[in-house]
Amino acid sequence: MRSIDVVAHVLPFKTNNYVVNELIDWDNYQNDPIFILNFPQKGMLSPEHFSKMAKAVDAGADTATLRKTADEIRHQLNPHPAGQSHNVPEVNGEKLTGAQHKYNETMLFFPSQGQTCHAYCTFCFRWPQFTGMDNMKFAMKEIDNVIAYLRQHEEITDLLITGGDPMVMKASVLDTYISRLLEADLAHLQTIRIGSKSLAFWPYRYLSDPDAEEVLQIFKKVSDSGKSLAFMAHFNHPRELETEAVQKAIKKIRATGAQIRTQSPLLNHINASAQVWADMWKKQVGLGLIPYYMFIARDTGAQEYFGVSLHRAWDIFQRAYTRVSGIARTVRGPSMSCTPGKVRICGITEIQGEKVFVLEFIQGRNSQWAIRPFFAKYDPKALWMDDLQPAFGKEEFFFETELAEMLLE
Ligand SMILES: *Cc1c(COP(=O)(O)O)cnc(C)c1O
Numbered sequence: 020m021r022s023i024d025v026v027a028h029v030l031p032f033k034t035n036n037y038v039v040n041e042l043i044d045w046d047n048y049q050n051d052p053i054f055i056l057n058f059p060q061k062g063m064l065s066p067e068h069f070s071k072m073a074k075a076v077d078a079g080a081d082t083a084t085l086r087k088t089a090d091e092i093r094h095q096l097n098p099h100p101a102g103q104s105h106n107v108p109e110v111n112g113e114k115l116t117g118a119q120h121k122y123n124e125t126m127l128f129f130p131s132q133g134q135t136c137h138a139y140c141t142f143c144f145r146w147p148q149f150t151g152m153d154n155m156k157f158a159m160k161e162i163d164n165v166i167a168y169l170r171q172h173e174e175i176t177d178l179l180i181t182g183g184d185p186m187v188m189k190a191s192v193l194d195t196y197i198s199r200l201l202e203a204d205l206a207h208l209q210t211i212r213i214g215s216k217s218l219a220f221w222p223y224r225y226l227s228d229p230d231a232e233e234v235l236q237i238f239k240k241v242s243d244s245g246k247s248l249a250f251m252a253h254f255n256h257p258r259e260l261e262t263e264a265v266q267k268a269i270k271k272i273r274a275t276g277a278q279i280r281t282q283s284p285l286l287n288h289i290n291a292s293a294q295v296w297a298d299m300w301k302k303q304v305g306l307g308l309i310p311y312y313m314f315i316a317r318d319t320g321a322q323e324y325f326g327v328s329l330h331r332a333w334d335i336f337q338r339a340y341t342r343v344s345g346i347a348r349t350v351r352g353p354s355m356s357c358t359p360g361k362v363r364i365c366g367i368t369e370i371q372g373e374k375v376f377v378l379e380f381i382q383g384r385n386s387q388w389a390i391r392p393f394f395a396k397y398d399p400k401a402l403w404m405d406d407l408q409p410a411f412g413k414e415e416f417f418f419e420t421e422l423a424e425m426l427l428e
Pocket residue numbers: 119121122125126127177179356361381382
């Protein structure tokens with residue numbers, strides 16, 4: 020438990036009684052996937068970083084020193100991966116800092132009051148932004164800016180409200196955002212998505228929280244207005260689908276007319292097994308959920324600990340995919356969300372004697388890049404896009420020159 024304390028100075032740590040009492044198997048906690056998902060582990064820091072932090076803790080350093088040490092370590096963990104700062108939209112010359120518009124049809128919105136979560140995942144890359152702000156006036160100005168941007172961009176059909184976890188917001192705050200969006204009467208906006216891990220970490224959000232019923236009414240209001248509410252649920256392990264509470268909460272959300280889609284990264288020590296994924300997808304479709312994405316763990320934070328090689332990721336995906344029926348094969352992956360876009364590993368093959376990864380964009384920074392096969396030299400150790408080289412002696416991938424120009428803008 021001392022190592023948890025040391026690592027928790029650097030990586031985020033927050034848990035709750037649902038995760039502790041209903042999800043974690045304490046008889047075997049050391050290898051328990053939910054324990055590892057929620058409680059920082061020694062191996063999540065490199066030995067040097069661990070001993071640096073441990074020294075500060077053991078020396079009884081004051082809060083400021085502990086924080087300074089932690090920040091120094093964090094800065095070495097690539098806290099801002101995938102060039103996210105390049106997609107900040109502007110309205111009338113003003114930057115919308117709580118939003119991102121990287122792909123044509125879909126805009127991301129990070130409401131300032133949704134920048135925390137019911138519990139923290141140890142693999143999470145969003146920890147630099149867990150600060151939060153609690154101010155209703157700011158919320159209104161924020162959503163009005165988003166609406167102004169949406170008015171000028173009729174190509175956007177989807178607004179994805181994300182965080183942190185937007186479902187930590189009180190119903191009254193969520194209602195401010197949603198009501199103003201609906202009142203804005205944007206015909207091109209078809210789908211409001213909410214990205215959330217609340218079903219896995221706090222299903223009582225929809226059952227017994229004081230404003231649970233109000234939340235469900237907000238979802239219903241979206242469906243009743245003729246737009247679709249897509250609840251993008253983050254589940255990392257089939258265990259999270261097994262409790263009575265989560266199953267009841269899923270029913271309640273679906274009864275509002277919302278659809279629930281699911282996504283997760285592939286994580287060593289938590290779900291790096293074809294059986295786990297096949298089981299998770301089967302349980303999901305059994306509960307009426309729609310599998311959507313399998314992601315490859317990002318190049319940030321404890322990637323050494325959670326990372327799975329691209330080869331192994333494809334192998335796990337292929338073996339899981341072939342164990343489930345077509346109903347669960349709505350899932351796409353394994354995919355890397357990197358600077359040029361979402362890159363999927365389609366397979367590993369040999370072309371004219373050269374072993375290659377076959378890749379494609381699911382989403383590209385230029386939308387025309389999607390679903391054009393391209394090839395990288397096979398590398399059994401590659402963990403991420405940056406580790407890949409073009410195949411067949413090419414100097415660069417087909418998108419690289421264009422991407423470099425886009426990044427200069
Ligand atoms: C995944 C993602 C989206 C949503 O893409 P869809 O393919 O529409 O699900 C939007 N913005 C960013 C930055 C993303 O990574």
